[in-house]
Amino acid sequence: MNTLYLAFAYLRFHWLRSAILVLVAALILSVPLVSQVLLDGARTSLTDRAEATPLVLGNRGSQLDLIMNALYFSDDRAEPVTMAAAEDVWDSAMAIPIPLNTAFETNGARIVGTSLDYFEFRDLSIAEGRQLAVLGEAVLGAATAERLGLSPGDTVVSAPQNLFDLDGVYPLELNIVGVLAPTGTPDDEAVFVDIATTWVISGIGHGHEGVVATDADADEVVANAAIVEFNRIMPENIDSFHFHGDPDTYPVSGILVVPDDERAGTILRGRYLDTANPLQIVVPAEVVGELVDRIFRIKSLLDAVTVIVGAAAFAAVGLAVFLSYRLRAREMQTAFKLGARPGMIIRLLASETVILLACAGMIALAIVMAVQSSGDTIVTWLLAT
Amino acid sequence: MIELRDIAFSYPGSDFRLAVPSFNLSEGERVAVVGPSGTGKTTLLNLIAGIAVPQAGQIMLDGQEMTGLSDGARRTLRADKIGFVFQDFALLDYLSARDNILYPYRITSGAPLNAEARARADHLAEACGLSGKLGRRPGALSQGEQQRVALCRALVRQPKLILADEATGNLDPENKSAILDLLFSRTREAGASLLAVTHDHDLLPRFDRIIDFADYRMDAEGAA
Numbered sequence: 001m002n003t004l005y006l007a008f009a010y011l012r013f014h015w016l017r018s019a020i021l022v023l024v025a026a027l028i029l030s031v032p033l034v035s036q037v038l039l040d041g042a043r044t045s046l047t048d049r050a051e052a053t054p055l056v057l058g059n060r061g062s063q064l065d066l067i068m069n070a071l072y073f074s075d076d077r078a079e080p081v082t083m084a085a086a087e088d089v090w091d092s093a094m095a096i097p098i099p100l101n102t103a104f105e106t107n108g109a110r111i112v113g114t115s116l117d118y119f120e121f122r123d124l125s126i127a128e129g130r131q132l133a134v135l136g137e138a139v140l141g142a143a144t145a146e147r148l149g150l151s152p153g154d155t156v157v158s159a160p161q162n163l164f165d166l167d168g169v170y171p172l173e174l175n176i177v178g179v180l181a182p183t184g185t186p187d188d189e190a191v192f193v194d195i196a197t198t199w200v201i202s203g204i205g206h207g208h209e210g211v212v213a214t215d216a217d218a219d220e221v222v223a224n225a226a227i228v229e230f231n232r233i234m235p236e237n238i239d240s241f242h243f244h245g246d247p248d249t250y251p252v253s254g255i256l257v258v259p260d261d262e263r264a265g266t267i268l269r270g271r272y273l274d275t276a277n278p279l280q281i282v283v284p285a286e287v288v289g290e291l292v293d294r295i296f297r298i299k300s301l302l303d304a305v306t307v308i309v310g311a312a313a314f315a316a317v318g319l320a321v322f323l324s325y326r327l328r329a330r331e332m333q334t335a336f337k338l339g340a341r342p343g344m345i346i347r348l349l350a351s352e353t354v355i356l357l358a359c360a361g362m363i364a365l366a367i368v369m370a371v372q373s374s375g376d377t378i379v380t381w382l383l384a385t
Numbered sequence: 386m387i388e389l390r391d392i393a394f395s396y397p398g399s400d401f402r403l404a405v406p407s408f409n410l411s412e413g414e415r416v417a418v419v420g421p422s423g424t425g426k427t428t429l430l431n432l433i434a435g436i437a438v439p440q441a442g443q444i445m446l447d448g449q450e451m452t453g454l455s456d457g458a459r460r461t462l463r464a465d466k467i468g469f470v471f472q473d474f475a476l477l478d479y480l481s482a483r484d485n486i487l488y489p490y491r492i493t494s495g496a497p498l499n500a501e502a503r504a505r506a507d508h509l510a511e512a513c514g515l516s517g518k519l520g521r522r523p524g525a526l527s528q529g530e531q532q533r534v535a536l537c538r539a540l541v542r543q544p545k546l547i548l549a550d551e552a553t554g555n556l557d558p559e560n561k562s563a564i565l566d567l568l569f570s571r572t573r574e575a576g577a578s579l580l581a582v583t584h585d586h587d588l589l590p591r592f593d594r595i596i597d598f599a600d601y602r603m604d605a606e607g608a609a
Contacts, residue, residue: 005491009480009484010479013478336436337436337463338489338492339464339465339489341457344492348492
């Protein structure tokens with residue numbers, strides 16, 4: 001007890017030096033543990049979502065980009081395909097196509113344009129409000145709703161793609177009608193809208209006033225130069241919203257394909273094997289499996305580096321502690337002259353070291369627990385960026 | 386109290402040799418040891434304290450032969466019967482004055498740190514004019530106050546013998562006299578003997594006996 005009292009008194013008096021030693025040791029201990037927690041979380045998150053998604057159809061290019069965008073709504077996007085690709089899947093009568101358009105953002109969250117099938121496919125339930133019903137409505141993921149402090153009745157505005165492009169996409173104010181229950185997946189971070197709403201954001205569809213028909217039977221309309229486009233879709237103006245061009249040419253980032261059975265899935269995969277086909281269909285579990293293998297090959301290298309760096313850092317901390325003991329030689333000599341046993345002096349120094357390491361261990365544990373508790377969010381963020 | 390007979394001591398690999406044919410210190414006696422630097426005054430204190438062991442001769446402390454004891458037994462005897470006062474005070478900067486006084490209890494297992502010990506520490510501190518300063522660390526005390534704390538630490542376990550090695554060497558004249566007054570009064574009250582190494586000849590008349598240590602020094606050739 002006396003030894004602990006003296007050890008605490010010494011460490012408290014030299015609090016800055018003690019704090020630095022504790023922090024350094026805590027970091028050395030926590031870095032490999034945190035990386036292990038995050039990697040395990042990433043592997044679970046990647047694998048679970050990939051295994052829950054049978055097929056993804058998209059433009060031929062990087063399979064990884066296609067998967068990461070379709071599953072995790074990441075920034076890396078392959079060239080968009082058209083709705084014709086989804087129609088082809090539908091016409092095959094072997095699978096349900098779920099189109100995704102992830103081209104836009106709002107307040108740091110990805111706007112995901114999709115169909116109602118997506119919610120059923122991902123087993124997403126509404127925790128507050130209601131499901132999407134008409135154009136211009138949005139349902140928020142749980143984390144995004146909490147982060148932005150938004151609830152049904154509020155609105156969010158889509159982010160302009162380029163502030164300096166006067167001819168570019170104008171922001172659209174979205175009416176929030178629902179908030180999803182948390183799932184611990186990238187869906188928590190998204191803002192879901194009907195896919196047609198994303199086409200309004202991109203300018204393919206719009207609503208405006210000041211347009212008159214030349215006569216009742218004519219297809220032609222006349223508008224003046226001061227035509228006002230609506231930047232929010234509301235009951236009083238929704239009827240004026242319309243789309244231009246062939247719907248088959250409207251863009252989608254990717255299409256989740258849910259085959260009726262394994263045979264249907266195999267047949268569909270065969271249809272896109274030809275490398276001359278601008279479209280490809282991929283199995284997320286295979287692509288993610290390769291990615292996870294690579295990550296863990298790199299991790300084993302990182303582990304070796306961490307061990308070396310950790311050993312060097314611990315050696316530096318050990319040297320600092322040793323030099324501190326040498327500086328205290330006079331104190332030890334006094335203790336010896338006053339009748340202290342060598343064992344007591346060793347116990348005193350050991351107590352100080354154990355207290356430092358215990359504090360470092362507790363801080364490292366707290367860091368690891370903090371990372372673990374918000375692991376899903378961190379992993380989702382890491383995968384989405 | 387202390388009796389040294391035919392002591393011969395040398396440090397390994399050194400030409401230094403110390404010979405003390407005979408030396409006695411009675412109970413309650415106050416003796417000053419003087420002599421030029423390097424004559425072995427501090428070595429004598431270390432021999433009496435059992436920190437150094439002579440190659441020949443006998444050292445009796447309070448009726449107990451020390452030279453035949455093990456390291457541990459000598460350490461226990463030192464902790465129980467001897468109090469040290471050093472020239473540089475040797476206080477611990479991270480402990481308060483009170484904890485410095487009680488330090489011998491915390492590093493030795495012979496006596497428990499109980500209420501009686503704490504009361505004795507407070508009494509000593511009050512007698513040495515340290516009331517109200519017991520919570521301060523050494524850095525917040527004057528040199529005179531630091532040596533008073535060191536004096537209290539030497540006396541707190543009620544030793545039979547106080548060994549003072551240049552205890553007033555770092556103090557101004559006013560503090561020298563005050564510390565010596567305290568050293569004498571406290572040792573007298575405790576019934577302890579005092580063996581003080583000093584270079585300060587002004588203080589010598591106040592001691593019961595003075596030993597010129599050069600008399601005990603053997604030169605490199607071994608001639609007395």
